[in-house]
Amino acid sequence: ASTGTVAATPETGDVEYLAPINIGGQTMVMDFDSGSSDLWVFNTQLAAASQTGHTNFDPSKSTTFKLMQGASFSISYGDGSGAAGNVGTDTVNIGGATVTSQAIELATAVSSSFVQDTQSNGLVGLAYSKLNTVKPTAQKTFFDNAKSSLAEPVFTADLRHNAVGAYTFGAIDSTKFNGSLSWAAVNTTNGFWQFSSTKFQVGTGAAMTVAGGQAIADTGTTLMLANAAVVNAYYSQVTGAVNNQTVGGVTFPCNAQLPDLQVDVGGNYMAVVRGDDINFAPVDNAGTTCFGGLQAISSDLQIYGDIMFKSQFVAFNGGNNTIGMAPH
Numbered sequence: 001a002s003t004g005t006v007a008a009t010p011e012t013g014d015v016e017y018l019a020p021i022n023i024g025g026q027t028m029v030m031d032f033d034s035g036s037s038d039l040w041v042f043n044t045q046l047a048a049a050s051q052t053g054h055t056n057f058d059p060s061k062s063t064t065f066k067l068m069q070g071a072s073f074s075i076s077y078g079d080g081s082g083a084a085g086n087v088g089t090d091t092v093n094i095g096g097a098t099v100t101s102q103a104i105e106l107a108t109a110v111s112s113s114f115v116q117d118t119q120s121n122g123l124v125g126l127a128y129s130k131l132n133t134v135k136p137t138a139q140k141t142f143f144d145n146a147k148s149s150l151a152e153p154v155f156t157a158d159l160r161h162n163a164v165g166a167y168t169f170g171a172i173d174s175t176k177f178n179g180s181l182s183w184a185a186v187n188t189t190n191g192f193w194q195f196s197s198t199k200f201q202v203g204t205g206a207a208m209t210v211a212g213g214q215a216i217a218d219t220g221t222t223l224m225l226a227n228a229a230v231v232n233a234y235y236s237q238v239t240g241a242v243n244n245q246t247v248g249g250v251t252f253p254c255n256a257q258l259p260d261l262q263v264d265v266g267g268n269y270m271a272v273v274r275g276d277d278i279n280f281a282p283v284d285n286a287g288t289t290c291f292g293g294l295q296a297i298s299s300d301l302q303i304y305g306d307i308m309f310k311s312q313f314v315a316f317n318g319g320n321n322t323i324g325m326a327p328h
């Protein structure tokens, strides 16, 4: 039974968290994404302009790569970005955890936001395999393929503000969080690591409810996108907070006092998101106006991204479909 651990390194400003994987002998620095289920890479089939600045996987240099005849993929993401291309299989090793025949999706087209993000050379999808976009036959995620050979059927995300953390497969390192993990049931219907999140509390204020609230844990989303009721209640406690359409969300004075936000996870655990982490980044050169890490989303499905992960160590249990959290 194996385990694997890789460093999770934040891009400047904690925009994304990147980690190295080995595909057929080639190291690729990738964006680990618990909000999708395709492993796709920048590669030598892409137009030269798209390859520029990236590490490009070269299937012809891998002795273990096999093309998957007739297979293709095409994926779209909530921010409007996407990728598409063909598919093969190869040996993937992530920090010591190995899968010998992992579907590797070779992009032949990627949207500009991915081309511009030269530190990321593709995504490692870690949501449920039912979301995988390969046709005619959907493929399994690395975690799904690795699960049976891992010491425990789990992977964990230990993401830090402006510091190196870790992704671990097959073990839970209890030295990386305070106290014990609180576990919640995952609703796998939509293919996400989805749980009920119906209560919230701003600072020491009254507990409030989001009727029927649901959320997903998405390591590939930078911010925390919550119900408007949560966002309005939160920023009503922040002097100078305004909904700034030009920058596309709520901003506030960078020296504002930001309360902690508590959100319930599965009905029996209130996850504390540190107020400091909700000060995401300045929007002006003088650093006087800052952009909120908590923003509103109109869909019923809230997306708890890296802003939450910076306060919470998260364990994803594929054995019993539960999600564990503890402060770190």
Ligand SMILES: CC[C@H](C)[C@H](NC(=O)[C@H](C)NC(=O)[C@@H](CCSC)NC[C@@H](N)Cc1ccccc1)C(=O)O
Residues within 6 Å of the ligand: 031, 033, 034, 035, 036, 037, 075, 076, 077, 078, 079, 080, 081, 131, 216, 218, 219, 220, 221, 301, 303
């Ligand atoms: C518009 C597309 C919708 C959202 C839907 N797609 C999804 O839900 C996909 C699997 N997941 C995503 O679009 C989002 C979760 C949306 S919750 C509905 N997670 C993956 C995202 N963090 C990947 C990413 C990483 C870095 C830069 C940009 C994007 C679909 O295909 O129908």
